[in-house]
Amino acid sequence: MTNKQILEIALRQSAEDNGCSAEDFLSDKNVVVPFKLGEKARKYYKEPITCNFVTYGNNVVAATSDEVADIVKEYVAKFEFDHCFETPNLNWLSERLEKLGHKVCFMAEYFLPDLDKMPELECPYATKILGPEDFKELYLPQWSNALCSARKELDALGIGAYDGEKLVGFAGASADCDDMWQIGVDVLPEYRRNGIASALTNNLAKEILKRGKVPFYCCAWSNIRSAKNAIRSGFTPSWVEVTVKPTEVVDRLNA
Template sequence: MRIDKNILLLAKKQFCLDCNCLEGKNPTQLGKHGIHINRAKKLPGARIYHNELFFRAITSFGELFIMADETIYPWAKEFFKDASPEWFCSFKNLREIDRKMNEQGREILDTHIYFLPDMDAGIVEPICNVKWYEKDEILPFKEKNPFGNALMFSETQPDMLAVAAFDKEKMIGMAGASADGKYMWQIGIDVLPEYRGHGLAANLTALIKQEIIRRKKVPFYGTSESHSVSQSVAIKAGFLPAWAEIFTHKLP
């Protein structure tokens, strides 16, 4: 099991865009076990969710990428200077981050674990009838979208590709891919409840993963750290855990 070094490099370039690490730096020259703390700034091609730029933290393979608003930047520089990337999402650390966010009218929204392709995974074929949809062909699903985890219909993360599974004429599941960043497309998967538990989610996820790679983009899969079923789908579809992120938002 391994993640291709070129995919890792592209992922690292994406993290640099996401956390404003490019100023005066080449992403290929960042330290292998570095901590990179930068002021919040939206860069073209960055993955931005809910238009939230106040705080961003990504930890991956011994590196830590952090972006902090000017109001908390001095705190971030001091608090994270000796942080351990591997244990960054420990509850003790999350509690302190959440306390600081609360002072600014914000809170931790969630922590997610993300997966990148295992390049030693074999080629997968469909286990049922499938149909592919390109970007323009996805739009008709917007009015009645039965697969909300597969298709986002977001202006900032546009749906680029989808593959649907059919039982005769009935659409029973779909995997979709959205262009979340310059280098990376995120996969979402949804299967009708009565068709779950038979490997369909993993099959559709693997199929769209293969097609994204063929199009020279990096496919990634994200889920909650406590969602073991979703993590199992990722692993069965030929993914390996690669990084974690902390998301914050304004207090309601």
């Protein structure tokens, strides 16, 4: 697999997630399309989704419901595409959406592996490849980034770091769609800052690639520690998303 093939797979997946074409993300003009969650969309995408803004660094693709389509079209025409993902411009959008019962909900940055810069990282502790049969006793708060108790059936692969018999770090991969698996990683607090997270992330990514899948990594824009881990592990920033949902959904998340 090459970097070009990895990007093509990611673009096709984003198109499936939003109801557009992969080529839309490569245009030098902003694109607005009706939002449609495809049959092969990432499994953690749940409707209702009012609209979704995506950029791979060329433009903004906005997939929107009919209810807010006029606001979305005005928004992407008013601001430069990269400014559509930052304040104070998001405040302009939010003020108009709230009048119709919608709010900005999720903001995230996504990373893809850069095969030309994928380092060889060794973990300071012994490691072991783990499969779903090993996960049964690991659905615990300390491993909540590596595994998802709400979607256990998607947890496909993992790698653990052990201090003797003690699991001290764990990276897990979720089969969120047919061709792309998402990596999450956790390290016990007393074992952090010694290279465990990056080594586990890096080696799990390679195991995923061996299986013919594309590893990807996601974090909030403000999670500097997580973003640094992605970069140290051989990943590069690839796309960002802002998702709008009905107000009652957002308020429920804040309850």
